[in-house]
Amino acid sequence: MGTSSTTDEPSHQVSLDIEKLAKSVKDELEISNPFSDTCCIYKVPERLRAVNEKACTPRLVSIGPIHHGNEKLKAMEDHKRMYLKQFLAQSEVSVERFIELIKEKETRLRNCYAETNGFSSEYFIKMILMDAAFVIMFLLKYKYRDFRGSRDSIFYPPYKRLEVGNDICLLENQLPFFILEELCGLSPIYGNSPKPTLIELTHSFFTTAFDSWAVGDILGRVDFSEVKHLVDFLTIYHRPTEQEQYGELEVITVPSVKELHQAGVKELNEKACTPRVVSIGPIHHGNEKLKAMEDHKRMYLKEFIARTKYEYNCSNFRRRRDSIFYPPYKIEDVKIDICLLENQLPFFILEELCGLSPIFGNPPKPTLIGLTHWFFSNEWGSWAVGEYLGRVDFSEVKHLVDFLTIYHRPTEQQQFGELEVLTAPSVKELHQAGVKFVLSSSKHLLDIKFDRNKGILEIPRLQLQGRTEIMLRNMQAFEQCHGLKDGYVGDYIFLMGLFVSASKDVEMLVENRIIDNWLPSNEEVVQLFYNLNIGNFVSREDFLFEGLIKDLNAFCERPWNKWRAKYFKTPWAAISFSGAVIGLILTVIQSVCSILQVV
Structure with a gap:
């Protein structure tokens, strides 16, 4: 009883104690903390x-739990003990009284952190006391030389003053301000003038260390009573007044790729396949950088189990202070991570788990396919088109990556063929040969058509944004790894790489509303498809756009179009050529007239 064993897949099946595993899961859920409204310190x-x-x-x-235990920072632990000893001596308050105070505030303290490392109560209280004493003594010594x-x-x-001053101003290295104030409140060295308050000490530190940001004469005019920590203290200095109104920004300018590179910003393309x-x-699983979200998973599992007991109600799914959907808004990172090929679960197990829950089913209850489609159609722009759900199987x-590839699976009318030449003219070259670019009414990105009689190339609209490479890269990887018969994602990437080999090509497609470019520059679009084509697989025998490339090459090889492309590359070239022709004609006429006069 409570043990399950099957013989469907003997190489992977072992005797499983379901009751023991269920108890383990429940135990983990018991230690999960609910999302807190008072959370203010994040990674x-x-x-x-x-x-x-x-x-x-x-x-x-290290200050607080996030970086506590880091080997590179352990050398300062002796310094913390020394500062605590001095703090106790200056305060004339017993260590037991300070511990008592922190113990009373432990729950409130823990709720201030978005992520914890599972410290025991004893260890957590000790860490808070050591770190708080260090920060307080540092601020005192910074202002008063006598304390040094x-x-x-x-x-x-x-x-080391500069490094410590920087470290205590990092978001991940904070203590809640209230605990610093309450610890100071037990000490006779703090209070009313001439004794400094903690706010005055902090302000004194900032006006010296960050003088251009923290303005000296603002202390009496700004309310710091609700300050959450030292980083929040800095933000309060320049909080907009009631007279300073927010408005809609008409023009957004950002640095180019070249300018960013010159400024030292690194390329992040290699991270298109790795969860953040x-x-x-x-x-x-087990990656140290991703372990912080394990608490979040336990919290979500707890909610999922609880919700299977109730009727469907979508209005309150975000009712708690969830750091994915509320500050610090991890939703963008999570949305990307669940669409990476190396970060997937089989869709059938998601569907079967949903099948056990009353919150899924027939309308108005959502199906998992309906929810997934809604997510993709909202988040992936022109790739996942809303009207496809009823027409695609x-x-x-x-x-989820396969879900994305299915959206633009070729129709029966779109035939693969053998490609003779792996080259095609760029957009600029096509334009010079007389090709007209028209935005297609089709929402199917692979539905690119060329009318060789009229010279019209119809291309569906493609929206490009920061996440586009991640989406395309992971579909490309799935296509190659899974050995899909028709590599249409790779074919599309290859074709677009041929079309946009320079920023002028992108500019023409943007002007014709074919590319909706949300990237910082046209050069980034060129770089995007260049990067995607590194490692891209294309088969000569089965290429989706074989007929299109053949027709485009043939059109450009027509004598008139070839001649036009050669002599009419730019308006000035056309004017120059026309002037030369007119000059030649006038010369011939003049010569004929001269001959006639002699005769």
């Missing part, structure tokens, strides 16, 4: 961290 989203990791990571000292006393290596050689915040399935879908 920096991976999309920001990837740009400059050093700007988010402490170099010398002995030869402190933070304020004397090798002068959450692991799904076995491939990336998703019954055999393997996982």
